[in-house]
Amino acid sequence: MEMMNTDDDSLCEDSGNETSGDDVDFNVEVETSVPKESQSYDDEYQYEVLSTSDIVQYMSDIIDEVNSVLQLPPTTARILLNYFHWDKEKLMERFFDGDQDELFKEANVINPFKKIPVTGKPKLSLKIRGTEECDICFMVFAPSHMTGLECGHRFCYQCWNEYLTTKIVEEGVGQTIACAAHNCPILVDDETVMRLVKDTRVKIKYQHLITNSFIECNRLLRWCPSPDCNYAVKVAYVDFKPVVCCCGHIFCFACGENWHDPVKCSLLKKWIKKCDDDSETSNWISANTKECPKCGATIEKDGGCNHMVCKNQNCKADFCWVCLGSWEPHGSSWYNCNKYDEDEAKAARDAQERSRAALQRYLFYCNRYMNHMQSLKFEHKLYSSVKDKMEEMQQHNMSWIEVQFLKKAVDILCKCRQTLMYTYVFAYYLKKNNQSVIFEDNQKDLERTTELLSEYLERDITQENLVDIKQKVQDKYRYCDGRRKALLDHVHEGYEQDWWVCKEA
Amino acid sequence: MAALPRRIIKETQRLMQEPVPGISAVPDDSNARYFHVIVTGPEDSPFEGGLFKLELFLPEDYPMSAPKVRFITKIYHPNIDRLGRICLDILKDKWSPALQIRTVLLSIQALLSAPNPDDPLANDVAELWKVNESEAIRNAKEWTRRYAMDN
Ligand SMILES: [Zn+2]
Ligand SMILES: [Zn+2]
Ligand SMILES: [Zn+2]
Ligand SMILES: [Zn+2]
Ligand SMILES: [Zn+2]
Ligand SMILES: [Zn+2]
Numbered sequence: 326m327e328m329m330n331t332d333d334d335s336l337c338e339d340s341g342n343e344t345s346g347d348d349v350d351f352n353v354e355v356e357t358s359v360p361k362e363s364q365s366y367d368d369e370y371q372y373e374v375l376s377t378s379d380i381v382q383y384m385s386d387i388i389d390e391v392n393s394v395l396q397l398p399p400t401t402a403r404i405l406l407n408y409f410h411w412d413k414e415k416l417m418e419r420f421f422d423g424d425q426d427e428l429f430k431e432a433n434v435i436n437p438f439k440k441i442p443v444t445g446k447p448k449l450s451l452k453i454r455g456t457e458e459c460d461i462c463f464m465v466f467a468p469s470h471m472t473g474l475e476c477g478h479r480f481c482y483q484c485w486n487e488y489l490t491t492k493i494v495e496e497g498v499g500q501t502i503a504c505a506a507h508n509c510p511i512l513v514d515d516e517t518v519m520r521l522v523k524d525t526r527v528k529i530k531y532q533h534l535i536t537n538s539f540i541e542c543n544r545l546l547r548w549c550p551s552p553d554c555n556y557a558v559k560v561a562y563v564d565f566k567p568v569v570c571c572c573g574h575i576f577c578f579a580c581g582e583n584w585h586d587p588v589k590c591s592l593l594k595k596w597i598k599k600c601d602d603d604s605e606t607s608n609w610i611s612a613n614t615k616e617c618p619k620c621g622a623t624i625e626k627d628g629g630c631n632h633m634v635c636k637n638q639n640c641k642a643d644f645c646w647v648c649l650g651s652w653e654p655h656g657s658s659w660y661n662c663n664k665y666d667e668d669e670a671k672a673a674r675d676a677q678e679r680s681r682a683a684l685q686r687y688l689f690y691c692n693r694y695m696n697h698m699q700s701l702k703f704e705h706k707l708y709s710s711v712k713d714k715m716e717e718m719q720q721h722n723m724s725w726i727e728v729q730f731l732k733k734a735v736d737i738l739c740k741c742r743q744t745l746m747y748t749y750v751f752a753y754y755l756k757k758n759n760q761s762v763i764f765e766d767n768q769k770d771l772e773r774t775t776e777l778l779s780e781y782l783e784r785d786i787t788q789e790n791l792v793d794i795k796q797k798v799q800d801k802y803r804y805c806d807g808r809r810k811a812l813l814d815h816v817h818e819g820y821e822q823d824w825w826v827c828k829e830a
Numbered sequence: 831m832a833a834l835p836r837r838i839i840k841e842t843q844r845l846m847q848e849p850v851p852g853i854s855a856v857p858d859d860s861n862a863r864y865f866h867v868i869v870t871g872p873e874d875s876p877f878e879g880g881l882f883k884l885e886l887f888l889p890e891d892y893p894m895s896a897p898k899v900r901f902i903t904k905i906y907h908p909n910i911d912r913l914g915r916i917c918l919d920i921l922k923d924k925w926s927p928a929l930q931i932r933t934v935l936l937s938i939q940a941l942l943s944a945p946n947p948d949d950p951l952a953n954d955v956a957e958l959w960k961v962n963e964s965e966a967i968r969n970a971k972e973w974t975r976r977y978a979m980d981n
Pocket of ligand 5: 620
């Protein structure tokens with residue numbers, strides 16, 4: 326496999342349907358109505374960051390469009406569109422060509438054209454002298470304090486708020502919330518939910534829930550993967566490019582992982598999967614484990630006896646712990662290993678050596694990858710220590726602008742670590758050739774200079790050495806940044822020139 | 831302990847004033863959210879003649895979430911497991927805050943009259959109920975006599 330091609334695979338991965346994209350032009354409204362900064366990390370790649378309510382707006386424009394023909398209650402239209410993964414053509418087709426009643430049933434929504442018999446009629450009998458009792462809190466209210474849907478079940482505003490909040494927050498129900506009365510199938514429409522829920526955070530959660538599948542069905546939209554972030558990014562075309570969310574998180578639009586240049590999405594995915602699968606790696610290499618020569622399962626030596634029986638129930642091979650040969654020729658005497666140099670045993674040992682070497686190689690890259698990841702996790706600590714340092718320096722009569730170089734240095738340090746981290750994934754799958762040697766030199770260079778920068782940032786800064794340190798830190802970070810760009814440029818050029826050959830690992 | 835919501839106070843009052851035939855539910859002296867419940871086995875059911883003890887607890891967010899109910903008396907029933915837990919839709923996804931203790935207990939009583947082996951909680955019981963209903967009913971009667979009749 327050539328690395329150049331892997332990019333295309335990842336482009337298709339995130340969309341299982343043809344709903345969205347270039348054939349549907351529902352972006353007109355959003356662009357004009359939402360004055361969002363179109364940030365850009367990479368100058369050519371244009372994208373927008375949308376808030377949850379922008380997305381709701383975007384979604385309701387499509388619903389309105391569909392409804393200009395279908396004339397459904399908006400919430401019903403939303404549920405039907407969801408059912409068809411936001412493919413309006415498909416919905417229209419089914420709506421006009423098939424059995425409508427069947428369609429509503431399939432999508433799990435009440436047919437709005439049918440009168441539904443409502444279970445448990447509203448209790449007019451309890452209306453005492455112009456007041457009503459709420460069936461949930463048992464309080465008596467003036468009718469103006471009670472509200473309900475077309476089914477006639479009425480509850481007080483407070484109870485509606487609590488009911489909807491419980492559904493949204495506790496149960497995570499967004500697509501369909503039915504009336505609070507028992508067995509009543511009438512759905513609470515989106516507008517009513519927004520009107521009756523009081524807490525803004527709950528409203529945002531609701532919008533998030535109802536827009537979730539809309540985003541997931543649309544290749545050109547992606548939620549910011551940062552936890553608790555409610556923004557989404559909208560692009561004009563899907564690409565392996567970094568996008569910066571309003572919350573500050575930078576991620577790869579194509580796959581949603583942290584921005585991972587120079588490695589491409591599909592290899593990163595493979596790597597992450599490998600790391601997850603190999604979590605017991607350290608155990609594996611401990612002196613007490615070997616692999617079964619027949620099936621490769623890891624066997625632990627749990628006693629003094631060298632007669633091993635593979636624990637894999639489908640294998641159950643008998644073999645000798647010492648020579649890895651079959652146990653049979655060892656005779657029936659309890660331990661008689663004189664087959665040490667037998668070919669079969671040697672082949673088994675060679676195979677073991679090879680897999681051990683492969684493991685060692687994996688561990689080499691994995692350790693370095695993990696090391697940078699670990700260091701990045703301390704990023705916020707570094708920022709806060711640098712902040713302290715900057716404050717201290719300002720007390721020594723230095724202006725705010727004079728001490729900014731420290732923050733800049735940390736920014737660059739983090740970028741370098743992030744790049745380095747992913748270079749180990751890239752390198753792990755890279756087949757050796759002339760260009761890969763250059764790449765490894767670049768990597769070594771960046772590694773060394775990044776560590777130097779990191780050291781400088783840990784030094785004590787005093788009044789006396791300040792000018793000197795500032796000069797050195799600035800030199801260092803400029804150099805680091807330059808090395809980082811050089812490494813990435815080289816890899817990018819390689820993608821264009823087809824230099825990189827992928828190793829099957 | 832937080833003040834008892836008006837809903838619970840009123841519901842308890844009404845339950846005392848107009849009790850459900852065949853069911854008694856009495857709040858605990860020290861915890862007004864905990865009820866001691868006794869359900870009489872319905873007529874023409876294998877549980878006839880039995881008195882079944884249950885416990886019912888109203889969680890903090892009641893009535894937004896359903897009461898917790900459990901049989902204390904052992905019972906041979908396809909929708910009730912060995913720990914007395916009950917498989918009943920209104921105690922789970924079909925719960926509505928407009929339902930009450932009263933409606934819950936009535937539904938449990940109805941479940942005793944009409945076991946539903948197709949939605950089982952106690953698999954072995956449900957299995958027997960399906961393949962050999964008369965034997966299952968005999969077992970249920972036997973358990974009723976053994977566990978639900980002495981005092
Ligand atoms: Zn109320
Ligand atoms: Zn209703
Ligand atoms: Zn974000
Ligand atoms: Zn990616
Ligand atoms: Zn084996
Ligand atoms: Zn041997």
